[in-house]
């Protein structure tokens with residue numbers, strides 16, 4: 543049974559200045575992880591996913607995917623070929639050069655953990671020499687300077703909790 547009486551809860555409305563944390567961001571303890579469905583950097587360990595080789599490669603600076611000998615490259619990487627259903631797939635390195643097919647800017651309403659990154663760009667990138675079109679964060683230039691057809695390079699990076707992910711960087715013009 544809930545307590546009552548003297549422990550009546552009070553509601554505090556914090557003003558803008560009272561919520562500012564003066565501690566530099568890099569020195570603060572990590573925030574609680576977001577809910578699973580909002581975690582853009584999924585569980586990477588072999589204990590949780592058969593796609594762990596993808597994340598292992600990212601930690602080594604390699605951008606990879608799976609390939610079915612019969613049906614070709616997949617994106618995103620797969621545990622099973624969606625066409626012929628074989629599980630006999632091989633891991634291959636992907637090209638890291640590409641061009642912007644389409645892009646958009648996030649100006650408000652960013653996902654949890656990305657609020658301070660606004661504004662930022664996301665987009666679809668055609669990977670050179672493949673039929674793959676990947677969705678990614680686009681960094682390196684302000685979104686107002688991005689153009690369809692602009693060359694980009696896929697890069698890997700570590701997120702603060704030690705996991706790895708990929709993004710594309712717009713070439714300097």
Ligand SMILES: [Zn+2]
Pocket residue numbers: 610611612613614623624625626627628
């Ligand atoms: Zn197949």
